[in-house]
Amino acid sequence: MTEHHRLPRTRDDWQALAAELTVERGLETRAYIDDAFVEAQRGATLATVNPATGEILAEVASCDAADAEVAVAAARAAVDGGAWSRLAPGRRKAVLLKLADLMAAHKHELALLDTLDMGKPISSALGDLAGAIGCLRYQAECIDKLYGEVAPTGEEALALVLREPLGVVACIVPWNFPLMMTAWKIAPALAAGNSVILKPSEKSPLSALRLASLAREAGLPRGVFQVLPGFGHTVGKALALSMEVDCLAFTGSTGVGKQLMQYAGQSNLKKVYLECGGKSPNIVFADCKDLDRVAKHAAAAIFHNQGEVCIAGSRLLVENSIREAFVDKVLAAAEAMQPGDPLDPASFMGAMVDRAQYERVLDFIRCGVEEGATLRAGGEALEGPGLFIPPTVFDGVTERMAIGREEIFGPVLAVFGFDSEEEAVRLANDSDYGLAAGLWSQDIDRIMRVTRRLRSGQVFVNNWAGGDQTMPFGGVKQSGNGRDKSHHSLEEYSDLKSVWMSLSP
Ligand code: NAD
Secondary structure, eight states, X not given: OOOOSSOOOSHHHHHHHHHHOSTTTTOOOSEEETTEEEOOTTOOEEEEEOTTTOOEEEEEEOOOHHHHHHHHHXXXXXXXXXXXXXXXXXXXXXXXXXXXXXHHHTHHHHHHHHHHHHOOOHHHHHHHHHHHHHHHHHHHHHHTTOOOEEOOOOTTEEEEEXXXXXXXXXXXXXXXXXXXXXXXXXXXXXXXXXEEEEEOOTTSOHHHHHHHHXXXXXXXXXXXXXXXXXXXXXXXXXXXXXXXXXXXXXXXXXXXXXXXXXXXXXXXXXXXEEEOOOOOEEEEOTTOSOHHHHHHHHHHHHHGGGGOOTTOOOEEEEEHHHHHHHHHHHHHHHHTTOBOOTTSTXXXXXXXXXXXXXXXXXXXXXXXXXXXXXXXXXXXXXXXXSOOOOOEEEESOOTTSHHHHSOOOSSEEEEEEESSHHHHHHHHHOSSEESEEEEEOSOHHHHHHHHHHOOOSEEEESSSSOOOTTSOBOOEETTBSOOBSHHHHHHHTEEEEEEEEEOOO
């Protein structure tokens, strides 16, 4: 697709652009392996469906172990050849900045592919893309500013600590932020000099394939960046079990994360970085000011991206003295966040990614009613054919209820009440997950006390989901062990080599 001179502004504009994204007009559906776009060796394909309409967008190559083997061999050859792994960091930076520029030049097309593929509103997809480009630029800019070390040892030696690429990195990513999650992995992995094999979700492969052609145009050498669409249990598993993959960088569910650690143990003890699920608490103390504003943020914290967000603020913990009034304000805010056509820039929520996820969310809603929580909003899917579920709010949730414990990954908010700071911290930490937590208060002593006690990879104080490229992103407990973004993620994609050089007296 050629980028139009006029900025798309209306739903009609976006629909017109979407009409151009067809296989007949060159939409890429093949895997990108060893510098070529190819069908899967066994000829298998998978259908990718627009969940807002039910229409099949394309049949995409569905790779398996045989394709993984070829890609891994090409990636290894690239590492050994050194055209990227031994290239001066400043020159890698230039290539990655060019890729970022190309993404920016094609931002409408890339955002649109994610919207069509997984149902998110186009305005959100554009925001994600800005984040993805920002991540690429940040990591590219970092790489020629990181120094190795001279260890402070005695005069008899010069002791160097060098940073070297890991080798072959397989990035396995989910569908909820297809390009942004991709960028969070591939940007530091490529910047650090690795060869990267990207396995996008089978539910959202299109933007990754477009990215492959941009990466080629930017000048990434052969075998350094490859894209293998396909299912997790086929190509994903083959990459995870490969003896020649040095690192798995994963974002997805906790269940699959656990499997990946097993695969690493069964194969070559590859490094495994996991960014997994969450059930994040958002704590509202009675002393916080401007409850209307806080309520809007609390609603957006769960309903943004249809609730399909790892850090969704899905558990709202409200001090009982303000709970009734506050929940009313959340309901009013949620009312303004109804799902709509993802191609309409005014839509705040879009469609659920696919029928399985849609049914799963509706099952949890039925379960919440059966468990005795009070349904205050939503609860019923909208008329088809699109897979739309409105903002759904349950009050009176307890930690024993499934809707209060399990990651639903949909627009379902569970409201808990608490009477003391102690109880708020106990409820917040009573979870298998530890990805994000929010707290709203004006009391700085309380803020610091509670922040320190929350078992969470990130804490948002008087905001939700704040952060930029300078901040590491990741979880504790069963939310994972990796850190995306910031220069800390670059460190994950390199090994330390200790060099002890004896010096004659
Ligand atoms: P998922 O775990 O089902 O799939 C993620 C990826 O893993 C997909 O590409 C899938 O094909 C692949 N996969 C599945 N089984 C595999 C296997 N056996 N071997 C190798 N690969 C396999 O997750 P999803 O449904 O795509 O995404 C939703 C999940 O992602 C949620 O749990 C969400 O919280 C999590 N998530 C976490 C973060 C974070 O940063 N912590 C960010 C976004 C999403």
